[in-house]
Amino acid sequence: MRPTIKGSNVLVTGGAGFIGSHLVDKLIESGAKNVVVVDNMFLGDEANLVSAQKLGAVLYKDDIEIPSTLDYIFSRHNIDIVFNCATKALNYSFVNPKNAFDTNVSGVLNILEQQRKGSFKTLVHFSTSEVYGTAVYEPMDEKHPINPTTTYAAGKAAADLAVNSYVNMFGLDAFVVRPFNNYGPRQNYKGYMAGVIPITAYKILKGLNPEVHGTGQQSRDFIFVLDTVDAIVKLYDVMEPGGSVNISTDGQISVKELIHQISDIMKYKGQILEKPARGADVECHNASNLKVKGLIDYQLTPFDVGLKKTIEWYVENIK
Numbered sequence: 222m223r224p225t226i227k228g229s230n231v232l233v234t235g236g237a238g239f240i241g242s243h244l245v246d247k248l249i250e251s252g253a254k255n256v257v258v259v260d261n262m263f264l265g266d267e268a269n270l271v272s273a274q275k276l277g278a279v280l281y282k283d284d285i286e287i288p289s290t291l292d293y294i295f296s297r298h299n300i301d302i303v304f305n306c307a308t309k310a311l312n313y314s315f316v317n318p319k320n321a322f323d324t325n326v327s328g329v330l331n332i333l334e335q336q337r338k339g340s341f342k343t344l345v346h347f348s349t350s351e352v353y354g355t356a357v358y359e360p361m362d363e364k365h366p367i368n369p370t371t372t373y374a375a376g377k378a379a380a381d382l383a384v385n386s387y388v389n390m391f392g393l394d395a396f397v398v399r400p401f402n403n404y405g406p407r408q409n410y411k412g413y414m415a416g417v418i419p420i421t422a423y424k425i426l427k428g429l430n431p432e433v434h435g436t437g438q439q440s441r442d443f444i445f446v447l448d449t450v451d452a453i454v455k456l457y458d459v460m461e462p463g464g465s466v467n468i469s470t471d472g473q474i475s476v477k478e479l480i481h482q483i484s485d486i487m488k489y490k491g492q493i494l495e496k497p498a499r500g501a502d503v504e505c506h507n508a509s510n511l512k513v514k515g516l517i518d519y520q521l522t523p524f525d526v527g528l529k530k531t532i533e534w535y536v537e538n539i540k
């Protein structure tokens with residue numbers, strides 16, 4: 222029997238990051254008994270956990286790639302469920318391809334080994350739409366071929382296969398959630414690892430010109446982060462072991478259109494710089510969310526509403 226989130230002790234890896242910290246808040250709201258976070262602070266920020274820590278969440282600033290980190294945490298907390306969000310950002314794989322791959326693979330293998338020896342009961346593993354690569358057919362459902370175009374995505378794809386093989390070999394209770402592009406408060410806006418929405422907001426707030434790479438016609442399916450964590454907590458009760466599920470809207474927006482929408486919200490009238498395309502940039506991510514819709518009461522925030530809330534957060538938080 223899968224333990225219920227309510228009343229369970231839960232570990233969130235990468236829980237000081239963007240999605241992980243919202244998940245931590247959601248798990249507390251859903252009645253988890255104790256929420257423990259492990260994050261090596263590669264991109265995590267303790268500020269993301271201020272409210273969670275006030276409500277009792279515990280943070281370990283440590284690395285899940287080191288097996289003894291997990292030994293130590295599991296020996297101190299009677300963990301029932303693990304949500305594995307830890308990763309190093311996609312853009313990092315362009316500067317340190319091997320390490321980006323390694324983090325995605327060795328982190329989950331260490332967790333699966335803990336699960337195999339009985340340290341906890343259920344694993345929810347975070348994959349990414351990036352594992353699909355550019356669409357072979359659209360919309361991309363869960364049966365779409367896996368065709369990663371970066372070492373980040375290749376590591377993620379390998380991690381997904383590792384989860385499924387441990388389920389098959391050892392009967393573990395684990396499943397894979399596959400978010401598409403998330404946006405919302407707390408998404409990193411600093412440096413080259415920032416995504417397109419935060420970087421555009423940051424540049425405008427700092428008086429710099431926003432940039433579009435390539436034609437700007439590359440499209441993405443953007444989902445509001447609070448919708449993602451809401452869906453994951455609901456999916457927890459119904460997902461089959463070894464299964465995977467896309468978490469996406471069925472909308473599409475081109476990067477160019479997105480930058481124009483952000484500019485409108487921020488009343489920016491200046492120039493948008495045109496830059497060369499980035500190598501290995503996926504052209505299109507048009508997702509199918511039929512499976513998730515069939516499994517849970519799936520609530521999606523309209524894009525303009527979510528984008529406004531997000532920009533408000535950047536305006537408040539970027540000094």
Ligand SMILES: NC(=O)c1ccc[n+]([C@@H]2O[C@H](COP(=O)([O-])OP(=O)(O)OC[C@H]3O[C@@H](n4cnc5c(N)ncnc54)[C@H](O)[C@@H]3O)[C@@H](O)[C@H]2O)c1
Nearest residue numbers: 235238239240260261263264265284285307308349402403
């Ligand atoms: N943000 C998105 O649009 C998106 C889309 C699809 C999938 N995902 C997946 O969701 C998960 C969370 O993504 P995010 O956007 O919140 O990223 P994020 O970078 O904000 O969070 C990841 C966290 O993992 C931590 N971390 C990295 N290496 C670690 C290690 N070895 N040990 C412990 N902690 C480590 C980082 O410090 C960071 O806080 C990831 O698995 C990611 O692949 C995200």
